[in-house]
Amino acid sequence: MRADLEESLTDTVYRAVFEPDAWADAMRLAAQAFPSNGQTFYFLDKLSGRVRPVALEGVSPRWLGAFDALYFAPDNPWIHLSERLHRPGVVRTNERLAAYLRDDQALYRSAYYNDWMRPQDFRYTLGNTLFAEDDMVANVTLLRAPDMPTFDATEVAAFERLSRHMTRALRMAVQMERADVTGAGAAALDGLRYGVALVDRQLRPVLANRAMEALLREGGGLRLREGRLATGTASTQWRLQALVEAALSPAQQASGAAAAHTLELPHGTQGPLRIQATPVRGHAAARYLPRPALVLLSVTRHDGASQREAAEALRARYGCTPAETRLVMGLLQGHSLREAARSAGTTYESARTTLKRVFAKVGVHSQSQLVTRLLHELPPPH
Numbered sequence: 001m002r003a004d005l006e007e008s009l010t011d012t013v014y015r016a017v018f019e020p021d022a023w024a025d026a027m028r029l030a031a032q033a034f035p036s037n038g039q040t041f042y043f044l045d046k047l048s049g050r051v052r053p054v055a056l057e058g059v060s061p062r063w064l065g066a067f068d069a070l071y072f073a074p075d076n077p078w079i080h081l082s083e084r085l086h087r088p089g090v091v092r093t094n095e096r097l098a099a100y101l102r103d104d105q106a107l108y109r110s111a112y113y114n115d116w117m118r119p120q121d122f123r124y125t126l127g128n129t130l131f132a133e134d135d136m137v138a139n140v141t142l143l144r145a146p147d148m149p150t151f152d153a154t155e156v157a158a159f160e161r162l163s164r165h166m167t168r169a170l171r172m173a174v175q176m177e178r179a180d181v182t183g184a185g186a187a188a189l190d191g192l193r194y195g196v197a198l199v200d201r202q203l204r205p206v207l208a209n210r211a212m213e214a215l216l217r218e219g220g221g222l223r224l225r226e227g228r229l230a231t232g233t234a235s236t237q238w239r240l241q242a243l244v245e246a247a248l249s250p251a252q253q254a255s256g257a258a259a260a261h262t263l264e265l266p267h268g269t270q271g272p273l274r275i276q277a278t279p280v281r282g283h284a285a286a287r288y289l290p291r292p293a294l295v296l297l298s299v300t301r302h303d304g305a306s307q308r309e310a311a312e313a314l315r316a317r318y319g320c321t322p323a324e325t326r327l328v329m330g331l332l333q334g335h336s337l338r339e340a341a342r343s344a345g346t347t348y349e350s351a352r353t354t355l356k357r358v359f360a361k362v363g364v365h366s367q368s369q370l371v372t373r374l375l376h377e378l379p380p381p382h
Contacts, residue, residue, distance in 0.1 A: 002033075005029065005033050009029045018366055023055035026166075027055045030142060031057060033158070034151065035148070036126075036148075037148075039142050040059060040143070041139070042056070043138050044136070049072040051067050051068055070111050071116070075112075077107055086132060086137045088129050091126070091156055092141075093124070093125060125151075130170045195215045196208070196211070197209070197297045198297075203228040203230075204229075205229065221236070231265055243262075244277055262274060274300050276299075330343045331370070331371055
């Protein structure tokens with residue numbers, strides 16, 4: 001593997017700690033570093049017998065749907081020897097499997113090979129387990145066609161080096177996911193001028209910042225009752241529950257969009273409260289390990305602040321162009337970079353270039369730093 005390609009691939013892997021979509025970029029770079037026609041990064045839930053993809057290249061949805069039954073079939077030697085072979089640092093190839101079993105045809109007799117690999121023109125594999133805990137393992141696997149050479153010793157050694165970085169990066173990402181927004185993240189939320197809470201489907205807060213705690217203590221339109229968010233009347237309580245259910249609906253999840261849903265609640269003489277519910281994505285949304293479904297609730301007093309005011313403040317303070325402003329406003333509303341690019345009417349590649357210009361103007365170095373800083377400085381977008 002070329003030194004420049006190895007460096008680029010390593011950088012991309014560590015970028016994925018903060019930008020999970022970068023795993024797809026890492027898989028595409030892996031295809032260049034280790035020529036192959038399939039590159040996969042996925043979690044295997046051995047208890048349920050299901051795969052949870054993170055980044056797949058070269059595998060169509062049709063074949064992904066057939067994977068579970070065939071991979072977890074009793075005659076698949078990979079899963080049969082899972083405890084011994086699916087351990088971090090153990091690089092797997094067809095040859096190593098054959099040597100381990102003392103049977104060079106075990107894989108080729110399996111339904112997994114004949115009904116899944118072979119129809120897709122896959123024969124040779126190079127893989128490693130990046131994470132293993134209880135019944136969950138994370139695998140990265142590269143697949144080659146029969147008319148390509150098997151992965152040689154030089155490639156295996158290079159893949160071992162890369163896998164160490166991938167393992168370290170994934171562990172960092174899992175730790176961040178488990179922490180959600182506690183620690184430094186909680187301190188950042190406490191600096192926001194409006195109420196923010198992470199809640200589950202039962203309206204139980206997982207975390208609330210200081211502004212939200214102050215709103216709840218006021219006991220106006222929103223309060224805490226028996227560990228759950230509660231409103232003043234049965235009808236508004238139903239509307240709040242419906243708001244969260246809408247954010248967590250299967251249609252919302254299937255769309256891949258982080259669209260926000262809004263609701264206004266009466267709040268005494270101070271004007272109504274505007275509540276925005278956004279399904280949590282990225283690390284806190286079980287990108288890696290199974291987690292409860294969570295919704296981010298943003299609560300502001302309906303005092304005339306608007307998305308237009310936030311956009312105008314962004315242009316005035318940092319000199320952002322209209323195109324840059326449209327992209328950033330999408331990010332501030334909880335969208336991923338791909339989703340924000342789509343909403344702004346541009347391509348993902350152009351959006352990445354645009355975002356780098358914004359980084360320079362605002363004085364940050366990552367998307368997470370940008371969003372955290374602007375949420376502190378701009379009027380809340382709603």
